[in-house]
Amino acid sequence: xxxxxxxxxxxxxxxxxxxxxxxxxxxxxxxxxxxxxxxxxxxxxxxxxxxxxx
Amino acid sequence: xxxxxxxxxxxxxxxxxxxxxxxxxxxxxxxxxxxxxxxxxxxxxxxxxxxxxxxxxxxxxxxxxxxxxxxxxxxxxxxxxxxxxxxxxxxxxxxxxxxxxxxxxxxxxxxxxxxxxxxxxxxxxxxxxxxxxxxxxxxxxxxxxxxxxxxxxxxxxxxxxxxxxxxxxxxxxxxxxxxxxxxxxxxxxxxxxxxxxxxxxxxxxxxxxxxxxxxxxxxxxxxxxxxxxxxxxxxxxxxxxxxxxxxxxxxxxxxxxxxxxxxxxxxxxxxxxxxxxxxxxxxxxxxxxxxxxxxxxxxxxxxxxxxxxxxxxxxxxxxxxxxxxxxxxxxxxxxxxxxxxxxxxxxxxxxxxxxxxxxxxxxxxxxxxxxxxxxxxxxxxxxxxxxxxxxxxxxxxxxxxxxxxxxxxxxxxxxxxxxxxxxxxxxxxxxxxxxxxxxxxxxxxxxxxxxxxxxxxxxxxxxxxxxxxxxxxxxxxxxxxxxxxxxxxxxxxxxxxxxxx
Numbered sequence: 001x002x003x004x005x006x007x008x009x010x011x012x013x014x015x016x017x018x019x020x021x022x023x024x025x026x027x028x029x030x031x032x033x034x035x036x037x038x039x040x041x042x043x044x045x046x047x048x049x050x051x052x053x054x
Numbered sequence: 055x056x057x058x059x060x061x062x063x064x065x066x067x068x069x070x071x072x073x074x075x076x077x078x079x080x081x082x083x084x085x086x087x088x089x090x091x092x093x094x095x096x097x098x099x100x101x102x103x104x105x106x107x108x109x110x111x112x113x114x115x116x117x118x119x120x121x122x123x124x125x126x127x128x129x130x131x132x133x134x135x136x137x138x139x140x141x142x143x144x145x146x147x148x149x150x151x152x153x154x155x156x157x158x159x160x161x162x163x164x165x166x167x168x169x170x171x172x173x174x175x176x177x178x179x180x181x182x183x184x185x186x187x188x189x190x191x192x193x194x195x196x197x198x199x200x201x202x203x204x205x206x207x208x209x210x211x212x213x214x215x216x217x218x219x220x221x222x223x224x225x226x227x228x229x230x231x232x233x234x235x236x237x238x239x240x241x242x243x244x245x246x247x248x249x250x251x252x253x254x255x256x257x258x259x260x261x262x263x264x265x266x267x268x269x270x271x272x273x274x275x276x277x278x279x280x281x282x283x284x285x286x287x288x289x290x291x292x293x294x295x296x297x298x299x300x301x302x303x304x305x306x307x308x309x310x311x312x313x314x315x316x317x318x319x320x321x322x323x324x325x326x327x328x329x330x331x332x333x334x335x336x337x338x339x340x341x342x343x344x345x346x347x348x349x350x351x352x353x354x355x356x357x358x359x360x361x362x363x364x365x366x367x368x369x370x371x372x373x374x375x376x377x378x379x380x381x382x383x384x385x386x387x388x389x390x391x392x393x394x395x396x397x398x399x400x401x402x403x404x405x406x407x408x409x410x411x412x413x414x415x416x417x418x419x420x421x422x423x424x425x426x427x428x429x430x431x432x433x434x435x436x437x438x439x440x441x442x443x444x445x446x447x448x449x450x451x452x453x454x455x456x457x458x459x460x461x462x463x464x465x466x467x468x469x470x471x472x473x474x475x476x477x478x479x480x481x482x483x484x485x486x487x488x489x490x491x492x493x494x495x496x497x498x499x500x501x502x503x504x505x506x507x508x509x510x511x512x513x514x515x516x517x518x519x520x521x522x523x524x525x526x527x528x529x530x531x532x533x534x535x536x537x538x539x540x541x542x543x544x545x546x547x548x549x550x551x552x553x554x555x
Binding site: 026027028030031032033034035036037038039040041042043044045052053054 | 055056098099100101105108109112113116248249252253256271272275276277278279280282283286290343347351354355357358
C-alpha cells in the first residue's frame with residue numbers, strides 16, 4: 001500500500017488508536033513503515049508530521 | 055517524549071573542562087566545514103535507548119519467526135525458480151559487506167561528532183547497520199545449504215572484479231572526512247538512492263516467493279526511515295550553519311550522486327534481467343524513486359539553500375532506457391568468472407523488455423540477443439575470454455556509451471603525472487580529475503590480475519583465488535542449481551529434500 005499527500009502528511013495517535021481499537025505509541029509506526037519519501041518534520045507522542053520545510 | 059529525549063540523550067553530554075574541545079573532537083575542522091552551534095541539530099525521532107531497543111527487538115523477533123518457518127517448511131522450493139537467487143547472491147556478495155562498513159563508520163561518527171544529538175543518531179544507525187549485516191547473513195544462509203554462489207561472499211567482496219564496484223564505492227566514503235561521509239552515505243546513499251537500491255531487491259523477493267528476504271527487507275527498511283532522516287538533517291544542518299558550507303556540500307552531492315548512481319547499474323540489470331517474475335522496469339523505478347521523488351520533491355526543498363540538482367544528473371536520465379541492457383549484456387558474457395549465473399532472456403522476457411523499453415530494446419539490444427540465439431543453436435554459448443578495461447573511478451568495465459549516442463562507447467582519458475587514466479563517463483572523469491591523488495591508488499581487479507596478484511595468470515587460477523567453485527557461476531541452464539531444482543521438482547520421491555536439515 002502506498003500513501004501520498006501533496007506537501008504535508010500527518011499521522012495522529014488518536015486516529016490510529018481509534019482504528020486499531022487499542023493503545024498505540026507513535027514509535028510503533030517504525031514497525032509498519034517499509035519505505036518513505038519526504039521529510040519527517042515532527043515525531044512526538046501524539047503525531048508524526050511529514051512535510052517539507054520550504 | 056521531548057523531555058525524555060532531552061534528559062536521556064542531550065543532557066548526558068558535558069563540556070570538557072581540563073582538555074580542549076578540539077582535542078576531544080579533532081576531526082571536524084579539516085574539511086573546511088564551519089559549525090557554530092551543534093545544539094541546532096534536530097532529531098525528529100527523539101529516540102532514547104530504551105525505546106530503540108524495545109522496537110528493534112520486536113523487529114528481530116518477527117523476522118526470525120519467518121526465517122524458522124520458511125526453513126522448516128522447505129520454503130526454498132516455492133521460489134519462482136532457482137535462477138531468482140542470482141539477485142540474492144549479488145545482494146549478499148555486494149551489499150551485505152557494505153552494511154558492515156556502514157556500521158564501522160557510523161560508530162566512528164558516534165564518537166567523533168561534536169554534538170550529542172548527531173552522535174546518538176549515528177550510534178543508533180551504527181547498531182542498525184550491524185543488525186542488517188547479521189540479519190541479511192542469517193536470512194540468506196538458509197539458501198546456502200542448497201544453492202551455489204553464497205558460500206564465500208566476504209572474501210569475494212574483497213577480491214572479485216564486479217564486487218570491486220560496491221566495495222570501492224564504500225571505501226571511497228570510508229576514507230573521506232566525517233562530514234563528507236555524512237553526505238556520501240547518510241545523504242546521497244541513504245536518502246537520494248536508497249529506495250532505488252533496496253526497494254527493487256525487496257520487491258523482487260516479494261514477487262518471487264522469497265518470504266525471508268522480503269521480511270528482512272521490511273525490517274531493515276523500517277530503520278531506513280531513520281537513516282534517511284539522519285541524512286536529510288545532516289545536509290540541512292550543514293547548510294544552515296554557515297553559507298561557506300554550501301559550495302563544499304554541493305560538490306559532495308555532485309560527486310556522491312554519480313558514485314552511488316553508478317553502483318545502481320548492478321540493480322538495473324537485476325530488475326530487468328535476473329528476476330523470473332518481473333516487478334517493474336529499471337526505467338520505471340528510476341522515474342518514480344529518482345526523478346519524481348528526488349528531483350521533483352527533495353531538490354525543490356533544497357533550492358532554498360542554493361543547492362542545485364547533482365552535476366551529470368542529465369547523463370543519468372539520458373541512459374535510463376539503455377543502462378540495464380548494456381550492463382546485463384556484459385555480465386552475461388563474463389559470468390563464467392562470477393559467483394552468479396546468467397542466461398539468455400527467453401521469448402517472454404524479451405517481449406517484456408520490448409514493451410517496457412519501446413524506444414531501445416528492439417532497435418539496439420534484440421539484434422545482439424538474436425546473434426547470441428544463433429550462437430546457442432550452434433552450441434556456442436558466448437563467454438568473453440579476455441579481460442575488460444575498467445573505469446578508474448567506478449571500476450565498472452568500460453561498457454557505457456556516449457550520452458547522445460547509444461552505439462558509440464564512451465571513453466574519457468585523463469593524464470596525471472604523465473600517466474594515462476581511463477574513465478567511463480563525464481561523471482567519473484570529473485570525479486577523477488577533482489581528486490586524482492585518491493583515484494590513482496584504485497585497486498583495479500583487472501590490473502591486479504595482470505600484475506600477478508590474484509592467484510595466477512589463467513582463468514582457473516584466478517577463479518580458485520576468488521573461491522569460486524563449480525556451480526557458482528557460468529550459464530544457468532544446465533548448471534548445478536538448475537539441475538537440482540529440476541530434480542527436486544520432478545522427482546516422485548521427495549524424501550531426499552532437506553535431508554541436511
